[in-house]
Amino acid sequence: MSRHRNVRKLNIQEELDDDYEDDYDFDDYEEEEDGEESQNFSQPPIKFDKSTTIKKSTPETSQPKSPSKNGQIKQNLIAPTIENLKINESLSKDRSSSKSPSRVLTPKQTLTNLEMAIAAVPKYRFLMLRKRTRPEESKSALNLIIVGHVDAGKSTLLGHLLYQLGNVDERSMHRYKQDSSRLGKSSFAFAWILDENEEERSRGVTMDIAKTAIESPSGKKFYIFDAPGHKDFIPNMISGATQADAALLVINSTRGEFETGFDQGGQTREHALLVRSLGVSRLIVAVNKLDTVDWSKERYDELCSILSVFLHKRAGFEFVQFVPVSGLFGINLTKKPPADCPLTIWYSGENCPTLIEALDSIPLTTTSTSDQPLRIIVTDIIRISPTLLTVTAKVEGGHVEIGDKLFLMPEAVAVTVKTLSIDESLHISQSSKTTSTTDQQICFGGDQIIITLNGTFEPDSVYPGNVFCRGGTELLHPCHCFIARLVIFDIKMPILRGANAELFVHSLRVPCIISKLKCIHPGSKELEKKNPRLLPRNVSAIVEIKTEQLISVESFNKNKQLGRLALRSNGETIAAGIIIDC
Structure with a gap:
């Protein structure tokens, strides 16, 4: 029987658009304090690597520090905690790039890069004041x-x-x-x-x-x-x-x-x-x-x-x-x-x-995103070398030009746009698809592009889900904790606080933990429950979600594509929703 058969008139879009700030109360669920951990975990929460968490400032003893090669920051490797995908093992090499690597990037590790990105405001200010619109002869797809x-x-x-x-x-x-x-x-x-x-x-x-x-x-x-x-x-x-x-x-x-x-x-x-x-x-x-x-x-x-x-x-x-x-x-x-x-x-x-x-008959989107901050989502890696990177990507806001100085988030790596092209993919040859590209000087929101950038890149440091943006006020600040409004699907077991899941946002795919259950709407818009013990099927809820690594997301009201998410666990989709604060 379908896992969603019992969804009774639950309109996903209406639920996501409801006002979640109303304060009601009922006694169907037992309240518990935010600091209290549920003892009924169906799965253990993700264990964060203590070596990568932010520590309080303490006096340091003067000890010699071994120089790092080229200032390279060694990434901590955390084994994935989610094993809910039944993908044929023989395909793992072919599609290894489809999943974002479980690398932990703490704010401490990227602090210097973020400071550089914020300090870049004067350099890019003229770009923010220069309005760009798609030419009429340029077809959007x-x-x-x-x-x-x-x-x-x-x-x-x-x-x-x-x-x-x-x-x-x-x-x-x-x-x-x-x-x-x-x-x-x-x-x-x-x-x-x-x-x-x-x-x-x-x-x-x-x-x-x-x-x-x-x-x-x-x-x-x-x-x-x-x-x-x-x-x-x-x-x-x-x-x-x-x-x-x-x-x-x-x-x-x-x-x-x-x-x-x-x-x-x-x-x-x-x-x-x-x-x-x-x-x-x-x-x-x-x-x-x-x-x-x-x-x-x-x-x-x-x-x-x-x-x-x-x-x-x-x-x-x-x-x-x-x-x-x-x-x-x-x-x-x-x-x-x-x-x-x-x-x-x-x-x-x-x-x-x-x-x-x-x-x-399907109309093209009429909402212009050219005035929004630049957001380019990496969808696949074509080639990477120590100084050159070529990826396929989608422009989800703003515009990008050859020569632009950008930052690769969440690491805040400084890059320069070398070439741009529209990914046409129109010709299919006898034995394999051949990608045809059209060189561009500028690309706009909605374009599927192939972009080549100059910078300093480490092996396996770029993956689907990375986002290019400008610095200063346009910077996309990375996070590892956000608030989301979810619609719970027709799940077999209720969701408990501390439950593990796999998070899907734009091209990003990482393990996460549902760290807090803030409130719940059980289908009736007249009732709301604060701090519930669990989330049953077919309800709308506000939750807090944490990830081990820094990720590039944004609230839905700022960028819809970076603010929509889906959650899966044990091979099934358990919820979907939008990010309301991060």
């Missing part, structure tokens, strides 16, 4: 995440869409068909356009985020993130969802298959809740494999009815549109169904769009 239960046909649908839009040439497509037929998997030919890993192809399951880009016939550009559907790879799905502006939910119309994905612990429900919790408000639902039920209108209406109630009333999506398709046969993707297709009997006319037309 819509970041789209494709989600859904395993075997819903996401990769096949996207691969066929790429083929019909001309992103895959005939020669390459012929090669994919030959290779898949040779292994007895001819129906996977279009999926192989994106699933290029040998293990993904042999298992027929997407394991990591596949990134590409398309341009619709109308000229609208999309950055596409094809997420894995298997529950073991939810962390990879979250990393893509944090970059998305909209989502495409793919469901399997086959009788029994949709029910498995939606009602019996499948990922249709969890994916929808997660993308909504992470800020996606617009959703297109591709009712896929409708050919397996002879293009039945009754089946289509049944699925739309079930999902519409859940997506609008429980998940809280503002906009949902359903489109019947067949990813395998390419029907209703970019062209109207052929006259001999049974779908045309009940699906035709102006109000019956193709999939690409439905995607085209």
